[in-house]
Amino acid sequence: MEQIKTLCASFYAMLYFKKNEEEITVADRTFGWVQEAYILRNLKNVVSVFVPESPVNRILRTDKIPRLIAEKDGRDIFIKELEEENIRIPYTHLKGKGTPAGFTRSNAPCSGIIQAVLPGQRKEYQSDWPADSFLRWAVSVGFLDYDRGEDVCSLSELGRQYADAKEGSEEEANVLMTAFLSYPPVCRVLSLLAEEEHLTKFEIGARLGFLGEAGFTSIPQYMILEGLLEAKTKEERTKLLQDTEGTSDKYVRTICSWLIQMGFISKVPKEVTGRRGNRVSSAVIPQSYKLTLKGRTVLKHTTGVSRFARIPKRVMWDMLATKAADREYLRNRRTHIIKYLEGGYRSPLQIQEYLNSRGIKEETETILDDLQSFVRIGLQVKKNGDTYRVMDEIKGLKLPDEGRSGIPVKSEVSVYKDYLRTHMTHVDHKYLILVDLGFDGSSDRDYEIKTAELLTSELMFKGARLGDTRKPDVCVYYGDHGLIIDNKAYGKGYSLPIKQADEMYRYIEENKERKDLLNPNRWWKIFDESVTRFSFAFISGSFTGGFKDRINLISARSGIHGAAINSVNLLLLAEELKAGRLGYEECFRLFESNGEISFPFSLPSGDFC
Structure with a gap:
């Protein structure tokens, strides 16, 4: 168990090491999910870049790129690419290079073709983030084709129809409807x-x-x-x-x-x-x-009801997982399932056997979660008895060349989640995200929110996420017992540094004294007056180092007992509580152990990383 926890923490530490813009790989593309790209006219301008001699293409070549982009950033190469009869442009040339050292996003120089297309609020061009958003939008709805092998974009037939359609015309509206409903x-x-x-x-x-x-x-x-x-x-x-x-x-x-x-x-x-x-x-x-x-x-x-023809769905491999540690593995698994379910009704056991024939071993509970997720992303999945079928005609979904980087493998985190799926029969599987968030060093807020939601919405605790300056992250109570919680989303395993231990001690003392002079925000008002017994807890993806010594130190100084619990064991505890196999009084006794709370469980043997 300890060995797997250590491996898992190391894996995430490597995964979440921040990449420079220039190091982004093809696997990091997240086509299919779009933020911060709103205006249809700007989308049309982006698509029109790929139409030779269109007004947008012409003004880029003759005016904007010569003025806005330096030679060292690709000016002459970009102009040549836009002059081609069949325009195919590398993604990095479209998006730009990001923010160079010594600049901020607001004043970074223009270094991408799409940056020059999009007008900024205080300058003539946008930064690389909006450029990337509009590119993902155009690719996701089928106006641009994307060649994964070469990492280049080109105009699709639907994109040509959109670019050629008169603005505001019925033809344009029909093309947009087809694109969006796909x-x-x-x-x-x-x-x-x-x-x-x-x-x-x-x-x-x-x-x-x-x-x-x-x-x-x-x-x-x-x-x-x-x-x-x-x-x-x-x-x-x-x-x-x-x-x-x-x-x-x-x-x-x-x-x-x-x-x-x-x-x-x-x-x-x-x-x-x-x-x-x-x-x-x-x-x-x-x-x-x-x-x-x-x-x-x-x-x-x-749905293709009555006289309305069903529009095929455009599903790209990239949209089948985004931030998960082993997203390539998840994308491949889900691609196999979708393609298998296009051919007819299949039971979870048949899907399991099919995946096994493709070298992918999964529990049926994981498959059922994927089927539910397909509906949640917008696919039509029909159930007939204990069998399922994807009713949509799927376009654009294909596995990448596995030979380029080897066959993707499942991470330990997914193994943990697979185990939990087979045991969480009372707790909603949406809370499995706590396993991911516990190791993501950039997701403290989401981790706190989801922890509070699990305890107060799924279970019967009262309380809330506080998570503000000079407040604990989460406080909950049940009956006369309250719990002060510190969440730590940490990629390397959380060692409970002395600074955080002192912070918890301060919260405990503030709660004892309850004086405005100590803390005018009076966060302790979250507890009902009937709450008279308190303990503290640290929650993280995993723990390492001398965290138990710091827990004992807090307890010795404050006279209050506490404990640590990782995300996996928190979910197992939640399942025991909701199933009625564990009482709330017994639950609070666990948080008075001054150690790490863990439930006995075994993972399947095998190599996962």
Whole structure:
């Protein structure tokens, strides 16, 4: 067990080492998921770059690139590429080089063709991030073709139709409709709005993307409601709504901006309610949406009902996993499943046997989560008895050349999650994301939010995520016992440095004294007056070094006992609690052990890295 934990921590330390822009590889492309690219006119300009002698192409060659891009950054090469009769341009030439040393994103020089196409707010061009977003948008909806082997983009036939169509014409509208309805996440958003009529971006975001997987986070709406109720000014409420969102929430906001421009949905503020103490409170979330009559009509093209022809779905290998440690492995597994299910109805056991014939060993619980996730990304998966079939015609999905980098392998983290899937029969599998987040050194906020959600929404604890300056990350209680929690998303294994140990000791003392002089924010008010017994906890992906010594030190100084628990054991504990095999009193006794809480479990033998 200790050996696997050490291997896992080392694996993540290597994985999350920050890459320079120039080191991004083909495998790092994430086509299929788009953020921060909104305006259709800019999309059309990006596509028109690839049409020889189009107005956009011409002004780039004769004016913008000569003025905005230096020779050392590729000026002359870019002009030559744009003069070709059949334009095929390397992705890096389109996107740009990123931010050179000595510059910020706001003043970095223009170094990519698409940067020069997109107008900035204070300058004539955009940075590489928006350029990349618009490129992913154009590739994801099928306007540009992408050659993975050469890492180049070219114009598709649909893209040529879009570029040639007169702006505002019926032809342009039809091409855009075909493109957007071929994009599964658009269909997912539309279908959710068709089912439930009026939804906020958080309600949609919670149901978009792969289940329990890094890269698809959503802020629980009840936390947004609590924040809106606590905000004292309109400015605070506006800032909360603008700045607080998960990755999936951002995807929803981006997709909805397209659909509003198409007239498929409308933006209609929604009043949401929730219980706060003994009373019901409400607040308005402006980023909420409804389906229009036009949207309800075009949605029929996704199912092929009546006289409406079903539009094939464009699914790229890249969209089948984004941030997960072993995303190439996950993409391959999911590609095999989708292709197998295009051929007819199959049971999970048949899928398992098929994957095994392809050298992929999986539990049926993992397969069932993938099937649920296919629906969550916008595919039509039909169940007949205990069999499943993908009803869509799938375009663009193919495995990359495995010979270029060897066959992708499953990480220890996925092995942990596979084990948990077979044991989590009461706890929602969306919380498997805690395993990913616990090792991601850049996801502290998401880790805290998901931990609080698990304890308060899935289980019966009361409390919340605090996670602000001079506050613990999470505080929960049940009956007369309270728990002060420090979450640490850490790629190398968390050793509990003395600084963090001192911080926990300070929280314990503040909670004892409860004086404004010690901390005017009075975070301890989160606990009910009936809570009289307290303990503390550290939660991380894994622990290393002398963390037990620091726990004992905190306990000796404060007179309060505590414990450490990793993400895997936290989920096993949650399962024991929800199944009723563990009582809450016994649960709190575990957090008074001054050691690491662990449940006996065994992983399958074999090499995974």
